Amino acid sequence: MFWQSANAHPVSQSNYTWIGEKIYQNECAGKPENLLFWSEKEAFPSLGIGHFIWLPKGVDAPFEQTFPEFLRFVQRVSPQTKLPVGDAEFSAAPWKSREIFYALKELGKLADWQAFLRDSFPLQAAFIVQRFQSSLPKLLAQVPPEQRDEIQAKVDALLVSNKGVFALVDYSNFKGLGVNSKERYQGKGWGLLQVLLAMKLPEYRNEKTVLNAFIRAAKQTLRQRTQLAPNPKLESTWLPGWFKRLDAYL
Template sequence: MRSVRGALLLLVLLLTACTSAEPELDLDLTPEQLDWVGQQIFQNECSGRLACLVHWNDGEAFPSLGIGHFIWYPAGVDDRFVESFPALVAFMDSRSVNLPGWLKNLEPFDAPWPDRASFLAAQEAGEVTSLRQFLGETRGEQVAFIFERAKASLVHIVAAAPESRRDQLLRNLEALAATPGGVYALMDYVNFKGEGLSPDETYQGEGWGLLQVLLAMPQDPDLTALAAFRQGAAEVLTRRADHAERAIERERWLPGWLARLETYREPEGI
């Protein structure tokens, strides 16, 4: 139930965005710009290290995989975060990407390591090494998935905004979508912290996804859209850390999150 839920949520976004009656929004990048975004996300999540493509963070109940550190839950784990790795695999399978045999035939589709200790003990096992190689070879497909997920999410995010603030949110989105740096920020943030549409992804009733950031962007004419986005995202992520029960979010994770926001800049030369 848990694995299917996360995959279905993302696939529904991908399949229904183009049929919605809400205002049409789109993202557009050249192949060179999309490659730049993929490199940025890989750097953000893995510091460009191939070993980090199959990873299990200290303090988490699940491994994080690929350039976007897509979440994959083991059997019996039902955390609050939207699971994204099953949807990535379904996306690549739909594009006829050659999946590792064990991954394609895995049933149920749960991470094969029950906990972090088991994962660390299996670093030289065939599943870990083949998965790391596969994810290293398919970085282009992974950024394509992130791109399609971000595009598909926009219409749903607009629809979920309070009606009184929908026009403002739409203007913020349009301004961000007009530049490669803005598209990068939208793509990375959706992959990094989600759309902000899941009621499970909240602390004390407050979400931290793209919807919440767009609503938090200051309406200051002296700020560029990207500067306003960075400021709104910093406010939302700081609030999340303040509301978190675990001190690790405030003491270790928040500084890294805020540093990541500083990469939301316009690229040079592309």
Template sequence: MVVLVVFATLVGCDSDSVGEVPGGRSASPDISLALEPQQMDWVGQKIFQNECAGRFQCLVHWNEGELFPSLGIGHFIWYPRDVQGRFVESFPELIRYMSQRQASVPDWLLSLEPFDAPWPDRANFLAASDSTRVAELREFLAGTQGIQAEFIFRRAQSALGAIIQAAPEGRRGAILGDLKALSATPGGVYALMDYVNFKGEGLAPGERYQGEGWGLLQVLVSMGAEPGDTALDRFRSAAATVLTRRARNAENAIERERWLAGWLKRVESYREPAPGPAL
């Protein structure tokens, strides 16, 4: 097992029973990630800032040009009925995890059958944006940010072993070394958590443009060995390269014309936290 030790008491959860790890993937025995409470708070705040600029309204949102709403601090994807998207859906898995953690999930959310987003498209979502249900969902997500951060942490945990196994055999040793280096610092753990949440593990066959993926696996494979650069420096550079390639390969020009600049700004935040009283 990959042992990701959470030395933290998260908002809305305790340290005794952490529930089932999302995804259930196998993992490497040689990597241990650990965050102290204030470091976990810092990572959760960084992810919320990346996805929502810290704005309450953005906790339940539907981006222009997308076929699905995005929810929570990690902008977890939730597909409407009959929408078959290429990206890995994460909001249903989050709600299952939160139920295991005994969070007070809104009754109307639990009663959905099947568990699909109740708005068929962005126009219907915008028409319902001031409804009681949407307001209740935003309040729920605002009050459970700690459990959401834990879910993101554990998604990264459960992915690492499968990513190493999926890597080209000749690169596995180098990737394992880079993962060990990244896992040794708060900034590196933040980068791993955020990137998996942001662009996925890189394992799903559908998450490819022109045969090339853009997830964590692809970033790790693309990491070079620049003299004097830390693993986090090299991760940041590789992530920018992979995301630029994705935008270049995308059929939808919005990725190149509008989204890429924000993605590159995001990966620039993959740095160690500034020293201070909080850390």
């Protein structure tokens, strides 16, 4: 068993495998080649199902690099797992440029990396869930004190099932936590915080009723986003795809 929240149900390796596969389908389109990715617009690769950032030596970017943190997490919770790099090399990505990265990938010289990332879905999912949990205090800090218990109760109601854990993690990856004041249209956000504020907990609670309440609130929040957007017509064309993603939480 890997890390688990005090508020969550016991999460086994098989549970994390399921969550990892779901994240893989959404974030990598279910394609193994997307586990090793380097955008033309970025000076660093994004690895694994969580697009973990790893900065090459000398590269400065306004993003938190998460891949070294993930490697240390693997060392701590699964020391028997063989890593494709030594711990002395965690601090910087070993590829100096995107061109070198893809040249090595084409030659099959990143096969060890590919195998590690494909075989470690449960560990990646556990790491993503842990990071989500650690972000909750920041989210709750944005809520008026009198509403914090209510928001925590909604999170706890979702954390008791695999599908609920996935919904929380996927939506925060998909549309953010909702705590960035720059991510607003006409003062209204669309992140996880805004969904939780709009969510109404059902009187009779089970996995399905709680997920339905979350999905309804998310659709309401995203519909409001399109209505308040600078170009509502353009943004409304994205709603069917967004709603399809939300419906898959059930």
